[in-house]
Amino acid sequence: MAAALLSSLLIFSFLSLGAPLSSNYYQKTCPNAESIIRKAVTDATKNDKTAPAGLLRMHFHDCFVRGCDGSVLLKSKGKNTAEKDGPPNVSLHAFYVIDNAKKALESACPGVVSCADILALAARDAVVLSGGPSWDVPKGRKDGRTSKASESTQLPAPTFNIAQLQQSFSQRGLSLEDLAALSGAHTLGFVHCASFNNRIHNFNSTTGIDPSLQPSFAANLRRVCPANNNAKNAGVPMDPSSTTFDNTYYKLILQQKVVFSSDNALLSSPKTRSLVSKFASSKDAFSKAFVKSMIKMSSINGGQEIRKDCRVVN
Ligand code: HEM
Numbered sequence: 635m636a637a638a639l640l641s642s643l644l645i646f647s648f649l650s651l652g653a654p655l656s657s658n659y660y661q662k663t664c665p666n667a668e669s670i671i672r673k674a675v676t677d678a679t680k681n682d683k684t685a686p687a688g689l690l691r692m693h694f695h696d697c698f699v700r701g702c703d704g705s706v707l708l709k710s711k712g713k714n715t716a717e718k719d720g721p722p723n724v725s726l727h728a729f730y731v732i733d734n735a736k737k738a739l740e741s742a743c744p745g746v747v748s749c750a751d752i753l754a755l756a757a758r759d760a761v762v763l764s765g766g767p768s769w770d771v772p773k774g775r776k777d778g779r780t781s782k783a784s785e786s787t788q789l790p791a792p793t794f795n796i797a798q799l800q801q802s803f804s805q806r807g808l809s810l811e812d813l814a815a816l817s818g819a820h821t822l823g824f825v826h827c828a829s830f831n832n833r834i835h836n837f838n839s840t841t842g843i844d845p846s847l848q849p850s851f852a853a854n855l856r857r858v859c860p861a862n863n864n865a866k867n868a869g870v871p872m873d874p875s876s877t878t879f880d881n882t883y884y885k886l887i888l889q890q891k892v893v894f895s896s897d898n899a900l901l902s903s904p905k906t907r908s909l910v911s912k913f914a915s916s917k918d919a920f921s922k923a924f925v926k927s928m929i930k931m932s933s934i935n936g937g938q939e940i941r942k943d944c945r946v947v948n
C-alpha cells in the first residue's frame with residue numbers, strides 16, 4: 635500500500651516535471667516577451683553576422699544535454715567546470731545575446747521568463763532573420779541547476795557514422811527524419827579545422843584523405859588547414875551561403891562537399907538518403923520538416939527554476 639502510494643507519487647512528480655509547454659504561456663505574465671527577445675537577436679545580428687548560427691547551435695547543445703534547461707548557459711564555478719567549457723565547445727558563442735534579452739525581460743517582467751525559453755525563442759528568431767521559416771515556439775521550460783563539462787561529451791561528434799547518430803538522436807526521442815531535417819542547420823555558420831582534420835590528414839592507414847570527400851573540395855580544406863599547422867581561428871564556412879538559411883546544405887551533401895563525416899553519413903542509410911534528395915530539391919519540404927523537428931527537439935524536458943541571471947543558478 636505504502637509502496638504503491640510512493641510509486642504513484644514518484645510517477646506523478648515525474649509527470650509534473652514534464653508539464654506541457656504552450657504557445658500562450660507568457661500571455662498574461664509577460665505579453666511582450668517574444669518581441670523583447672526578437673529585438674535582442676535583431677540588434678545583435680546588425681553588428682554580428684555570426685550571432686544567428688551561434689544561437690541555433692547553442693539551443694541544440696542545450697537540448698541534447700539534460701534537456702532544454704539552459705544548462706549550456708551556466709558558467710564554470712569553483713571546482714565545477716560547466717558544459718560550455720567542455721570539449722565540444724569550440725565556437726560556442728553569442729551568449730551575450732541571451733544576456734541582453736534577459737536583462738530587458740527582467741526589467742519588463744522580473745523572474746518570469748526562463749533562460750531556456752529565451753534560448754529556444756532566440757534560435758527560432760535566428761532562423762527567421764537568416765531567411766528561414768518561422769513557427770510558433772511552445773514555452774514554459776524551466777532552467778536547470780546543473781551543468782557539467784563531462785556531460786558535454788554526450789553530444790554527437792562530427793566523426794559519427796549513421797548508426798552512432800541514430801543512437802544519439804533516438805536516446806532523445808528523435809528519429810532518423812529528425813536527424814536528416816535538423817542537420818540542415820548546417821546551412822549556417824562556420825567550422826574550425828579541428829572539427830574536420832580527421833578527414834583530410836591521416837584519414838586511415840591506407841588513405842590520407844577521406845575518399846568520400848569531393849577531391850577539389852578536399853584540396854581546399856587542406857589549403858585552409860595544413861597538417862600540424864592550424865591557426866586557432868582557421869576554418870571554412872558551412873556552405874557558400876552560410877548566413878542564409880536555405881537548402882544548399884543538402885545539395886552539397888549530394889556533391890560530397892560537406893565538412894563533417896556526420897553530414898556525409900546521411901547518405902549511408904536509405905531513409906536519410908532519400909530525405910537528403912527530397913530536401914535538396916525542395917526548400918519548402920526542408921522548411922516544413924525542419925520546423926516539425928525543431929519543435930520536437932526543443933520540447934525535451936529539463937529544469938526546475940526561473941533563473942535571474944542566465945549564467946548562474948539562483
Ligand atoms: C547531427 C549531429 C551534429 C553534429 C555531429 C554537429 C557537429 C557540429 C560541429 C563539430 C560544429 C562546428 C564547431 C566548430 O568547428 O566551430 C557544428 C556547428 C554548427 N552546428 Fe552542428 N552538429 C550536429 C547537429 C546540429 C543540430 C541539430 C543543429 C541545430 C538544430 C546544429 C547547428 C549548428 C550550427 C548552426 C553550427 C555553426 C555554429 C557557428 O557558426 O557558430 N548542429 N556542429
Ligand SMILES: *[C@@H]1O[C@H](CO)[C@@H](O)[C@H](O)[C@H]1NC(C)=O
Pocket residue numbers: 718719720721723724725726
Ligand atoms: C573550451 O573548453 C576548454 C576545456 O575543455 C577550455 O579550456 C576553453 O576555454 C573552452 N573554450 C571556450 C571558448 O569556452
Ligand SMILES: *[C@@H]1O[C@H](CO)[C@@H](O)[C@H](O)[C@H]1NC(C)=O
Pocket residue numbers: 838839840841845
Ligand atoms: C580506409 O578508408 C577507405 C575508405 O573508407 C576504406 O576503403 C579502407 O578500407 C580503409 N582502410 C583501413 C585500413 O581501414
